[in-house]
Each structure stands twice: as C-alpha cells, then as structure tokens.
Amino acid sequence: AMFKTDRSNVNGFFLAGRDITWFPIGASIFSSNIGSGSFVGLAGSGAAGGIAVGAYEWNAMLCLYFLGWIFAPIYISSAVVTLPEYLRKRFGGERIQMYMSVLSLFLYIFTKVSSDLFAGAIFIREALGWNIYLAIIALLAITAIFTVTGGLAAVIYTDTVQTFIMIIGAIIMMVLSFIRVGGYEGLETSYMQAIPALRPANTSCGIPRADSFHVFRDPIDSDLPWPGLTFGLTIIATWYFCTDQVLAQRTLAAKNLSHAKGGCVAAGLMKILPMYMMVMVGMISRVVFTGKRKCLLLAVMIAALMSSLTSVFNSASTLFTCDLWQKIRKNASERELMIVGRVFMLFMVGVSIAWVPIVQSFANGQLFDYIQSITSYLGPPIMVIFAMGIFWPRLNEPGAFWSLMVGLVTGSTRMIMDFAYGTPLCGQDEYRPAVLYKVHYLYFAIILAAITAIAAVVVSLLTPPIPKNK
Numbered sequence: 001a002m003f004k005t006d007r008s009n010v011n012g013f014f015l016a017g018r019d020i021t022w023f024p025i026g027a028s029i030f031s032s033n034i035g036s037g038s039f040v041g042l043a044g045s046g047a048a049g050g051i052a053v054g055a056y057e058w059n060a061m062l063c064l065y066f067l068g069w070i071f072a073p074i075y076i077s078s079a080v081v082t083l084p085e086y087l088r089k090r091f092g093g094e095r096i097q098m099y100m101s102v103l104s105l106f107l108y109i110f111t112k113v114s115s116d117l118f119a120g121a122i123f124i125r126e127a128l129g130w131n132i133y134l135a136i137i138a139l140l141a142i143t144a145i146f147t148v149t150g151g152l153a154a155v156i157y158t159d160t161v162q163t164f165i166m167i168i169g170a171i172i173m174m175v176l177s178f179i180r181v182g183g184y185e186g187l188e189t190s191y192m193q194a195i196p197a198l199r200p201a202n203t204s205c206g207i208p209r210a211d212s213f214h215v216f217r218d219p220i221d222s223d224l225p226w227p228g229l230t231f232g233l234t235i236i237a238t239w240y241f242c243t244d245q246v247l248a249q250r251t252l253a254a255k256n257l258s259h260a261k262g263g264c265v266a267a268g269l270m271k272i273l274p275m276y277m278m279v280m281v282g283m284i285s286r287v288v289f290t291g292k293r294k295c296l297l298l299a300v301m302i303a304a305l306m307s308s309l310t311s312v313f314n315s316a317s318t319l320f321t322c323d324l325w326q327k328i329r330k331n332a333s334e335r336e337l338m339i340v341g342r343v344f345m346l347f348m349v350g351v352s353i354a355w356v357p358i359v360q361s362f363a364n365g366q367l368f369d370y371i372q373s374i375t376s377y378l379g380p381p382i383m384v385i386f387a388m389g390i391f392w393p394r395l396n397e398p399g400a401f402w403s404l405m406v407g408l409v410t411g412s413t414r415m416i417m418d419f420a421y422g423t424p425l426c427g428q429d430e431y432r433p434a435v436l437y438k439v440h441y442l443y444f445a446i447i448l449a450a451i452t453a454i455a456a457v458v459v460s461l462l463t464p465p466i467p468k469n470k
Contacts, residue, residue, distance in 0.1 A: 009334045013341060014081055014318045015253045016153035022259040025250045026266025028159035028311070029064070031166060032246055033267075034274065035308025036301050037115035039170075040122055042274055043282030050191075050212030050283065052224040054275035059233050061268040063241040068264030071242040072251040074390055076260065081252070081322045083245050083386075090389045091397040092466065094327065099404065101323035103378065104245055105316055109351055111374055112246070112312045117355050120305045136356055139306060144349045147310045148342045152253055152318075155310045162303035167270070169300035170277035177284040187280065188213060190287040212283075228442025235449050236376055236442075239383035246315040313348045317341045376441045377415040381407025381452040388456055399460030407452040414444060 011017060045053040080086045084100035117136065124135045146154045181187050192208050211217050216226035241247050254260035321341040326332060332340075381404050388395045414435075421432045430437055439447070 010081060010322065010337055012153075013151035013338055014314070014322070015249070016151065016156060018253055019255050020153070020156055020250070020253045020259070020263075021255055022262030023266055024156050024160045025254055025259060025263025026270065027163040028156040028250050028307075029247050029263060029267035030270040031159040031163045031304070031307035032250070032311035033060070033241075033308075034166065034304060035112070035116045036119040036123070036305040037112075037308070038119075038274070039278055039301060039304050040119035041115070042278040043285065046279035046282030047286040049223055050209055050214070051275065051279055052211075052215050052217055052222075052229070054279040055215050055224070055229045056233065056237070057271050057274040057279075059229070059237050060241060060271045062234065063237040064264045064268040064271070066238055067242045067248065067251065068261040070390065071248065071386070072254075072260045072264070073257055075248060075252055076254070076257055082319055083243060083248055084319065084323050087385070087389070087400070091395075091400050093397045093401075096385075096397065096401050096404070097323055098327065099401075100382070101319045103382075103408075104319055107375065107378065108246075108312050108316050109348075109355075112308065113348070113352050114355055116305055116308050116312075117352060120301065121356065123301050133356055137353055139302065140309070140349050140352055143306050143309050143313070144346065147313050148345050152249070152314050155314050156250065156253065158310065159307045162307040163270075165303040166300050166307075167273065167277075169303075170273070170281075173300070174277040174281050177281050177288075180288050181284045184280075187284060187287070191283050194287045208286075225440055225442065228440050228446075232440075232442030232445040235380050235383055235445050238387070239379035240375065243383055243386040245319055246311050249315050249318065309352065313345045316348050317344045320344045373418060373441055374415060376445050377411035377418075377448070378408070380445045380449040381411065384449050384452040385456065388453065394460055394465055395456055396460050396463055396466050398463045399456045399458075402459045403452045403456035406455040407448060410451055411448055414448075 042053060042057075075083065075086055078086050078089055080089065082101070084097040084104070087100060088094060088097040120136060120139070121132050124130045124132050146158060178184070178187070181190060191212060195207055209223070211222060216229070217224055219225040219227050250263060251260040254263065318341070321337050321344065325337065325340050329336065384407070385395075385400050385404060389400065417433070417436060421436060424430055424432070
C-alpha cells in the first residue's frame with residue numbers, strides 16, 4: 001500500500017487515491033468499528049444483561065445501507081475529503097465546519113481512544129499479567145509506524161488482514177465456548193443459574209435478568225427498552241455509521257460508487273456475527289470462565305485494538321489537517337499538509353499514551369459506561385442536520401448552526417448531570433432526579449433529535465433561504 005498510492009498529496013494520503021475496491025472497504029469499516037472496546041464491551045454487557053445488546057450490531061446493518069445508498073452518493077458527488085467540508089459546501093460559511101471538526105476530535109479522544117485503551121488495559125492486566133505501559137506503548141508504536149508512513153491505504157489493507165484474524169479467532173472461541181456449555185439450550189439453562197456467591201456492588205447485584213434471552217424488552221422498566229432500541233438507537237447509529245468521519249471516510253476512498261455500496265453491504269453482512277461471537281460468548285463466560293485460550297484471545301484483541309486506533313488516528317489527522325489547519329494556513333502547500341497530518345498522528349499517539357494511567361483508574365468500569373453515553377448526548381443533533389441537509393433544501397446555515405448549538409447545550413446538560421449523579425449501586429435507593437432514571441438515554445436521543453429538528457425548522461423559516469444559485 002505504501003508504494004501503490006501517491007502519499008505526497010492529500011488525496012493519496014488521506015483517501016488512498018480514491019482507488020479502493022469493495023471488499024477492503026467493507027473489511028475496514030467492520031474492523032474500524034469492532035475495536036477492543038467492542039469485544040470487551042459487548043461480551044461484558046452480554047454477561048451482565050443478556051442478548052439485547054446484540055441489537056446494536058444488527059441495527060448497524062440498516063445504517064450501513066443508509067450509508068451506501070443515501071449518504072455516500074452525496075459525499076462522493078461533492079468530492080469532499082471530510083464530512084465537515086460537505087457541510088460547508090451545503091450551507092456555506094465556516095463555523096459549522098469548524099465546530100464539527102473540533103467536536104469530532106473531542107469525541108475521538110474521549111470515546112474511541114479511551115474505550116479501546118480501557119478494554120486493552122483490562123485484557124493485558126487481568127488475562128496476561130503484563131505491564132500495561134510497556135504493552136500499550138509497544139502496540140501504539142507499531143500502529144504509528146504504518147499509519148504515519150502509509151496513510152489510509154496502509155490502514156485499510158491492514159484492517160483487511162486484521163478482520164480475518166478477528167473473525168477466525170472469535171469464531172474458534174465461539175465454537176469452543178458453545179461446546180463447553182452444551183450448546184444454546186445449555187446456555188439458556190446455565191446462564192439463568194449463574195448467580196455469584198458474593199454479590200458485586202453493581203447495578204444488577206449480579207443476578208441474571210429475567211428477560212436475558214429477549215431482544216425486545218419492556219418499554220418502561222427494562223435496561224434496553226424496545227422503542228429505544230428501534231428508534232433511539234437508529235438515530236445514534238445513523239450518526240455513527242453515516243455522518244462520522246472514521247467510517248464514512250472508507251466510502252470516500254472507493255474506486256467508484258458501486259464499490260462504496262459493495263463495501264457497505266459486505267460490512268453489513270459481517271455485523272451479523274458479533275451477536276454470536278461476542279455477546280453470547282460473553283454470556284457463556286459468566287457460566288464457565290476458561291483461562292486456557294489466552295494466546296487466541298491475545299491475537300484477536302491486538303488485531304481489534306490496532307485496527308480501531310489506526311482508523312481513529314488517520315481520520316483525526318484528516319479532520320485536523322483539512323478542516324482546521326487549512327483555515328489557519330490558507331496557502332499551505334501539499335508538502336506542508338502532509339507534514340502536519342503526520343505530526344498530528346504522532347500527537348494522537350501521545351494523547352493515547354497519556355490516557356493509560358487514566359483508564360487504569362476505571363476500576364469498576366462505571367466511568368467507562370459514562371464515557372460511552374457521551375455519544376448518545378452529542379451525536380443525535382449531528383445526524384439530524386446531515387439528514388435534514390439532504391432531504392430538506394430549505395434548511396439554511398443559521399438554522400443548521402443554531403440548532404446544533406441547541407442540541408449541544410441540551411445534550412451536554414444531560415451528560416453533566418449523568419456524570420455528577422452517577423448510578424445507584426446494588427441495594428442503594430434511587431437518588432437521581434427523575435429526568436435521569438425515568439428517561440432512558442435511548443429515549444433521550446429521540447427527544448434530543450426532535451428538539452434539534454424543531455430548532456432547525458424554526459430558525460430556517462425565520463431567516464432568508466440559501467440563494468438558488470449557491
């Protein structure tokens with residue numbers, strides 16, 4: 001990949017020369033999404049709450065079709081390098097582009113990088129007993145070498161290889177796990193009986209949920225209410241898969257639109273697998289914990305960690321270089337942009353290393369859960385503006401910008417309250433305001449999207465439309 005593409009310009013380094021075929025695109029989308037955080041997070045959620053969390057992966061199949069047939073054609077025809085650049089072309093002005101780039105970088109550092117390093121640190125510490133600093137720094141150094149030198153092409157082709165490693169390793173683990181527990185029927189029986197002798201101080205008290213084997217759960221009292229999974233999750237997932245730089249950038253690198261669509265279909269088909277090879281394996285681990293598969297798990301986790309981080313580093317560098325640095329240095333040469341892009345990747349590696357002592361402090365995983373909720377509180381307004389920008393021509397720049405600000409304030413308020421109050425542990429009385437424990441975060445995503453859409457319509461109708469010649 002390093003010799004095949006011209007890495008001396010923006011198009012070659014950040015978009016692999018727009019010459020990638022469908023299968024590497026699909027494999028890169030899948031592996032960029034399924035990082036080490038997904039392996040640990042999905043398995044842990046499955047062990048704690050059952051199969052419903054697998055709906056996140058199946059919902060992604062629908063959103064990947066949205067990406068291939070609705071969003072990618074617009075992005076590709078606009079000839080953009082970044083998605084914030086598309087918003088600038090759609091609405092005019094630069095403040096939306098700048099805001100989106102800064103917010104995306106914030107989300108990458110505080111959700112993607114932190115969650116992957118948290119999961120990697122857990123595995124290295126608990127399963128292998130290695131020194132976390134040395135192991136993660138070594139992995140980041142290897143990751144930085146081919147990301148900084150090879151650009152997106154190297155990332156995509158490496159992701160393709162790592163996808164095979166992840167899938168093959170996870171399937172082997174799945175087969176061995178189901179054999180150990182006696183198949184799906186054995187899992188149904190033994191999971192409901194897997195109550196620890198010492199109750200952990202978490203929200204479930206270590207007791208399996210009665211609806212553990214149901215995807216569609218009670219709309220009021222369950223941990224994942226079915227209306228939230230159906231509608232709220234779709235809003236969040238559409239933002240994640242269709243309007244975020246990391247995954248959409250793969251379709252921008254496609255040889256043509258047909259290859260972009262084919263990559264989305266391939267990634268969608270792969271998303272069938274995590275329910276079985278991550279969620280259910282996590283449920284089995286609650287019943288029978290085996291410590292004899294460390295080498296296999298090591299290969300899978302390293303592949304997942306590296307593929308996810310390389311994608312984040314490349315996309316973050318793309319946003320900073322093309323959306324922010326070019327605003328600071330309007331006449332920057334291609335050579336300067338390439339140097340800045342590579343230096344920013346090294347900066348992201350440094351940020352990742354600095355996160356290691358922080359993620360080590362996530363002793364009970366509670367703060368990790370809070371960090372993941374950030375996307376639920378900040379993502380829906382972005383999805384709404386992209387969708388309305390495509391389907392409603394009357395939406396103008398003031399309407400888009402001020403509705404994003406309304407969404408940011410509303411979502412940030414809920415997020416700060418979540419951080420401030422925390423979650424009651426086993427045996428504790430409910431002490432949070434009703435808006436926190438009665439309004440599930442998936443329901444809040446629906447409310448936040450509606451507030452953003454209403455604000456966008458009102459402001460757009462009260463201000464002049466975009467001239468037809470622009």
